[in-house]
Amino acid sequence: MKIRNILALRFTSATAIVLLIILGSIYFFSEQSRYKEFYRDLKREAITKANLFLDNRVDAKTMQSIYLNNREFINEVEVAIYSKEGKLLYHDAIEIDIVKETTSMIQQIIENKELKFNENKYEAVGLVYSFNNKDYIITAAAYDGYGHSKQASLQLILLISAFIGLGLLLILGYIFAKNALAPVSKIVEEAERITASNLDLRIPVNNPKDELGELSMTFNNMLDRLEQAFESQRQFISNVSHELRTPMAALTAELEIALLKERNTDEYKKAIEYALNDTKEITKLSSGLLDLAKASYQPEQIKMSNVRFDELLLDARNLVIKANPDYKVELIFEQIPEDERFITVYGNSYLLKTALVNLMENNCKFSKNKSSMVQITYWNNMSIVRLSDTGIGISPSDLEHLFIPFYRGKNKNYAKGYGIGMTLCQQIVQIHKGQLQINSEEGVGTTYLIEIPHI
Template identity: 55%
Template structure:
């Protein structure tokens, strides 16, 4: 069932229920009014007949004949008069006797002065009537045929109104739901035009404050995230295919050359060494690309924990020195001791921060003649601040502009091996941790990387 039809049915049923309740209230109020009016009519008729009988203006036989004759044409009120001690003085029709008075009823009327009750379809009253200084018990009963006929007509009228009202409500609700959901059809058509090759398209937002505008904005945000992931995948595949081509080609060339003819053992050892070097280069490249892909994750997808930066940097230094014994790394605190260890504690991912700091320190050491990286640890306001400095060859302005460009290698690429992934990866990791990274460098004067991370 479409939303338009469901909304129409729900609104129609809800409104019809309210409409039915209102019509039922009208009917019940009408029935109550009819009943009260007829009880007053019974009382008036009872008083009139009792007064005529007790005053002696009309004898009992005449009154009974009038009652019996009128019953053939109208629903005449049946009246009975009793003395205070329950002796019957007059009765319109003793044979039919609608009320069937007994001593208990007479006593109840005498105590309460007036009662109202029903006998089948008949309404009846009993009342204490005082005449000539004496108390009499008067009862009256009749069927309100005219009133019930009016109620039946009212029921037919209300049922007709309900049926017509429900039909009008359904038609009106359908038109309103169709008009309200018309913009949704436009959104569906626009969404259907978005494909993998046209994922940059977005849904139009006419009013950002209504529900459809919020839906379009949420869908556009989803498309933006999908586009980012889609391009990241394409970029990753492109990067892998591009960067692996060169070492694979070199590896194949070395092996082909070694197999062209018989060679000495020394020559084979050199060929295998070069092949092993190419294989290691591919391993480092693959590791870098995989880490780059991890850095493209959203923050909520990565396990975060509290990490003390001084302890992490000590582990990073040990890790780097095991791989490069000729490197030198100095850790310096600009404040003698943090007043609160939380000032140098961040919420982060241990593996990714290790990769980022390792890349920054190795970059210092690779492009510095003394292979030295000085790491300064400090804090200010809500930031923990790390400075990675070297006194190496520095960078030109062009190299600074392209430093964080993926696979970019500067003019000093001959000084050290690399694939142009490390700096781009470091920046992504810092940004993933809601931090900032900046670089200050001059050619021949060294380079300083400044990383700011929010402490806990």
């Protein structure tokens, strides 16, 4: 069921309940008013007849004749008068006798002074009445034809009003829900037009302060992120294809040249050596791309544990020296705390080690003495690693684009690379809720500063 219909039904149900409660209250209080008014008239009629009889102003036969004559045309009150001892003194029509007075009933009237009750469709009252310092028991009964007729008319009016009201509420509820959700339908229409080929389209925002405006803005923000992700993906694929094309083309050309004619053993060895170097470059590029993909995972997808930064530095240094025997990495532990928690972070050891290896290699390959000086310390809630060199440095213009994937600056001819390392390092540090800062001056050197919260 559509939300429009659900809202219409809920609106109608809620207002219908309120309407029925109001109409029911009207009928209930009207019935209570009729009941009280009729008993008041019934009591007054009983006392009037009792006064006429007990004061001997009208004889019993005349009163009975009036009752019987009027009873044919109106709902006359039948009155009976008893002495306190239960002896019948007067009755309007003993042969009809609506109220069947018994000794127990009379006794109950005496005890309660006044008693209201029903005899089938008749409403009756019994009361103790004093006349000339003597108590009498009076009962009176009658059928409130006029009152019940009014109540029946009111009941019919209320039922008709309820049915008409419910019908109007259902129609108004549907119109209300349709108008209220019209902007949602507009959002749906606009959203259906948005595809992967036109992610630049956006949902119109009529009122940014209401809920639908907030929904539209949230949706537009999501589209911004999706567009950016799609663009990054396209750019990434384009860059990967471009970077892989060069070593693959070189590898293919070298193998084709080697097959053009018969060669001696040394020439074949040299061709294989060239092909092997190109293969290593492809492998290195593929490894970097895999690491970049891992660093793009959500934090909850990455296995985390408590790792010591000093141990990571030692492992990273060993990896760098093993892969590049001519590199020099000097580790300086000037401020090792007694509490190891200050240099222990919650993170992924593989990713952190990958970032450290990349930064160490950057120091080494862009400095003439091929060295990197690494210091570890802590401050407040941060574990800090500083990696510096005395190399060629980075220009201000290159610093602005350093974290763009596959970007190569002015120093690209100084050392081989693919423009992946710095992007990878930044993503790894961000996954660990840290910061990567770069301070560099051309001809002086570069310093990388990693700050990650310790446990």
